[in-house]
Amino acid sequence: MTVPVTLQDARERRVRTGGVELCVAELGDAGQPTVILVHGYPDSKEVWSEIAPRLADRFHVVLYDVRGHGRSTAPRPLRGGFTLEKLTDDFLAVADAVSPDRPVHLVGHDWGSVQAWEFTTVERTEGRIASFTSMSGPSLDHFGHWINTRLKRPTPRRVGELLGQGAKSWYVYALHTPVLPELAWRGPLGKRWPRLLERFEKVPGDGYPTSSLPTDAAHGSWLYRDNVRSRLRRPRPDAYAHAPVQLITPLQDAFLSEKLYDELELWVPQLTRRTLAAKHWIPRSRPDQLAAWITEFVTSVEGGRPDGVTATGKYADRFGGQLVLVTGAGSGIGRATAYAFAEAGARVVAVDRDAEAAARTAEMSRLIGAPEAWAETVDVSDEQAMEKLAEKVARDYGVVDVLVNNAGIGLSGSFFDTTPEDWKKVLDVNLWGVIHGCRLFGRQMAERGQGGHIVNTASAAAYQPSKALPAYSTSKAAVLMLSECLRAELAGQGIGVTAICPGFVNTNITSTAHFAGVDAEEEKRRQKKSARLYGLRNYPPEKVADAILRAVVRGEAVVPVTPEARGAYLMSRFTPKALRRIARLEPPL
Amino acid sequence: MTTAVTGELRAESAELQGFRRVQRLAYECAEAVAAQLEPGITEREAARMQREWLRERGVRDWFHLPFAWFGDRTAFVKFRIPLQFFPTNRRLEPGMPFILDMAPVFDGYTADIGYSGSLGINPVQDKLMADLEAHRELILREVRERRPLREIYENVDRLMVRQGYANRHRAYPFGVIAHKVDRVRQRRWSAHVFGFGTQSLKGLASDALHGHREGWSPLWSPYRFSDHPPQPGLWAVEPHLGFRGTGAKFEEILVVTDSADPEESAFWLDDDLPHVRRWAEEK
The missing domain is CATH 3.40.50.720 (NAD(P)-binding Rossmann-like Domain)
Structure with missing residues (x-):
């Protein structure tokens, strides 16, 4: 498959909102349905550089750097500047700028997905979102309820699930320590990160991440500090999705257990599940598959079939x-x-x-x-x-x-x-x-x-x-x-x-097998006999x-x-x- | 009254008119009941609807009581014992395939029919029904060629495998693809055991006895006792295809005579049946 466009061909604009300026890139025909891609942590919008061009011939593709990342400016002060409420303001500002009249299709990876869950489940965005494709990022509210149900009735299996996810979340605890994460990212970790991604996450080494990584990662730690504790402690009781959701779960994710999504049907009336044998950074490692699934899902929602998949098989x-x-x-x-x-x-x-x-x-x-x-x-x-x-x-x-x-x-x-x-x-x-x-x-x-x-x-x-x-x-x-x-x-x-x-x-x-060393008639007989025996085994x-x-x-x-x-x-x-x-x-x- | 129905089995004989009448009545019943099926109805209810429809029109005895199968039960998925053929509380859902199977006796004439359909569109079952046409042709052709019934059975099997289907009539008692039917003496009341009318069973048993002496069997099966040329009489033929939880069949009477003319030696009792009309329309 030849990819004619790259992110370099994107049309760029700046969107001002809530004291920051967001860098927004657009590809494809603005008359087509709009797909907004939201990146995660520690990433910038370039994480979508493989996927966006693959979607651009069918859709109006929009990517933006989350506040404090890439070429968007950071809020001052940083503390309290990354709450989900403010991120929702950013999203609405971008959506209003790029698609004022039609609802948009959201795609989020990692923290982009965590944010997008917030967008899809709060009241004030109702009617602005046509569909949401989530990868590797749960809703913090759903996550909070998930933990609570396991704490309230701790069966052995539930305790196991809790401990499993607890161990996978080690980096979340680390990011809550003051200053140290920033120092690490601006220092040795930032330098080694691309090689670590290649080695442990099997991300192809093709010029990603970009040079803004140390700052992105340092600013982005406030995503965790501003939201995780407060939301997990008091998850919203009404976090129901008001748009169809496609959930894409990589099965070898080192940071998120697939068990997190077990009770998702309670929150999402129209849920399509997809699974993938891959690690966490699927936008880098599996662009073809993701682009195909996003295209199929968005097309089916646009065509009035919000349930997406019609296949009935087990897998x-x-x-x-x-x-x-x-x-x-x-x-x-x-x-x-x-x-x-x-x-x-x-x-x-x-x-x-x-x-x-x-x-x-x-x-x-x-x-x-x-x-x-x-x-x-x-x-x-x-x-x-x-x-x-x-x-x-x-x-x-x-x-x-x-x-x-x-x-x-x-x-x-x-x-x-x-x-x-x-x-x-x-x-x-x-x-x-x-x-x-x-x-x-x-x-x-x-x-x-x-x-x-x-x-x-x-x-x-x-x-x-x-x-x-x-x-x-x-x-x-x-x-x-x-x-x-x-x-x-x-x-x-x-x-x-x-x-x-x-x-x-x-x-x-059995009936087409060749029996060596016997004449044709005997062969026929043996074929028949063995077919009969296999038939009896059935x-x-x-x-x-x-x-x-x-x-x-x-x-x-x-x-x-x-x-x-x-x-x-x-x-x-x-x-x-x-x-x-x-x-x-x-x-x- | 197990008649030696050979000479009088010409296409226009009164005997055959009687059989044709009851077969038409049964297919009318199937179409009427199928039209009334709606989501949520159970197999038991569908079976009762058939029974009542036919009773109202004067049917008093049965070769067997009406059956109804819904969903993957049309392909006899996980059928181990014959009791599983009886209607259950399985509910019909949109898109589900169904099969109605009934064998009423009317004026002493027996019919045994099978009607496949689906609630709404079911492309798989449509395909199965379309592919059944080849089986209807194959069976008639080879019966006219006077091939042993067992061989015809194997050829039907082979065609099914080539079409990619599973043979589901093998699930019937004795794995039969067909069985003989005959006239039945009308009694004031008619008993049935395990859904089969005692009068008809008696006829079948006496046929089996005669056949055993003469080397033929009223059951058309894959086994050695069916290794004989077609025996003159009326055969209710029911090839049943299955494909991954969807089944389809037709069942109708094939008349076999001892005539030397191939055209008259075997023919379908009636060519004006829903599935045959359907194939004609598709062409």
Whole structure:
């Protein structure tokens, strides 16, 4: 994606309010709906430099430096100059200046979100706010009530939640000490901050933060000192949101627990939840995803659908709008996985060598919740075809967020009956297909640098040896190890890798499997027999699909699915000898 | 009165007129009840509405009492025991799919029908219904080819898998896709056990006995006892598709005769039914 505009192209103006002068930047056509982005602490409006241009072609984007930050002036004296009431005055002044007639869409991150919660829940802004997208910043009033309910009825779980958040809030206590924070920020901390962000928060080192950081951070400590204690002690009882809210929660946030938002439905009648596997500074680390969600939400509110998301699936908060590519999506586990992602509102690319089956999967995906779905006919073992597919997907649909390398074929028969051609065929699809997928789409993910997830379908045969499946098991064991190695390599880039080991699942892999060393008639018979046995076992592929989505959400490494797969996995670790005994058994075919 | 209905099963015979009349009546009932369904109504209430509608029009006996399934119960999600088929207190919500299934006996003629619909728009069920057309054609074609019933069952299964659906008629007792229906002697009062009329059960049992001796079965199932060519008579055919918590079916009578002419050897009792009209309109 090319980004034509940067913050340098923004139109700037100064807005005077309550003794300070705010620096306001505008992008995009002022006739479009206005989106106001409010930054956090210790940041300035440049924290939005990746997101604002992405929104500018659809919306009138407005950013401003909060008082005392960036190029806005600071109140005198500082103490008492940063109360939420005054910040609300600032917001209203900016909103009146940039969009006098129409309500605005608010987006806040960190302290920007804390402020914006205040804007969205006080009476005097009613009718000025059309929607609010909150990231990593709770309402102090809701937070106060959250603490109170936990103190009043301290069940073990609630005490745990309280202690957990209490530990994450260490910096809030530190900021309440006088003078020291200012000294630190103007001294060594200010100098080291960019590197700390890069190292611990995985923020890409691209010229952010700006040189105003030490002053921003020093002034900004008054945000905490002026508001936190008073609000947490006496939270407003009527902090109900008067606009639809989209809550985006990064799950690896070091400063805020996602439990903070558990009771948010009490305060927000129209709440849309989104979750993201990322750390605190998502405007820097996940701009594509955020821009997509903000666009979708603002558009849906403008279009009169304040509830935003229509997908009903269990993980709609996580996969809504994401691009998911599934190979082998024409049947079995692949198809069920495509459907499960579609139900969660993901955009689905269904890849299969059977064009008709892939088209069918795409069509049904659209019916059950995927905003868009496409079918692609590709044989995963064909390197050139896969390269073409990767180019096409990147060009037409975007960078894949979740890749499911699922296509695979079955091959049974003794080692000496398995011909070199048989070996080549099974390795080409089961192993090389996965390699091509990871290589091409994984590289796109890594180059984008905004995280992602790769799921490879291995098998219980990857750790359960069997004299009947030498080639198949070998290929799947390779997939398992490939996944583990790749997981280690991509861990630093926020890309998760999962190996799924299903076990005996009722799919058509049995009726298409090749049985080496027997004639066609006997092969047919064995296919039928094994299909019957798998049918009797009757473990549905939908359950494997659920396991895949769960694994992506939790970032699991190796996921055995069926009970027998889990049992064998345990045995492979604790009683490998018993497993070797089982490997000698003749399958009942 | 388990008739050896072979020679008289020509399209215009009085016998078939009787069956056609009751099948139409049942579909009229389904459409009338479906039109009255509204949010908050329960399956039990919907079943009672069908029962009362048909009783008012002279139905006294049943092959089975009316069923109603709402929401994911249309796809028999988590059905383990047959008792779960009976109507529950599940309430209908906007957009929910529903299926009405009834088998009234009128003047001694039996119908067994299934009617799928949804409260408001349900694109998934629309798609399922549209895809059922291929099954109706496949079943008729292969019955005319006199293929073993078990093989036809497997071919229907295969088509479902290709369409990406789950076979939900497998959840019926014996996994049947169809069963024979016949004329029933009218009694002054008609008992039923577990929702099935005793007269009809008697007919089915006697068919089963005859069939057992002659190597056929009145139940069209995936099992070995259905490994025989189609037996002349009337078959209530009910392919039932399921897709992630949404189900759809139709059920109607297929007439099988012993005629050598393929056109006359098997035909649908009536082509003027809601789902058939719907497919014709869509073209």
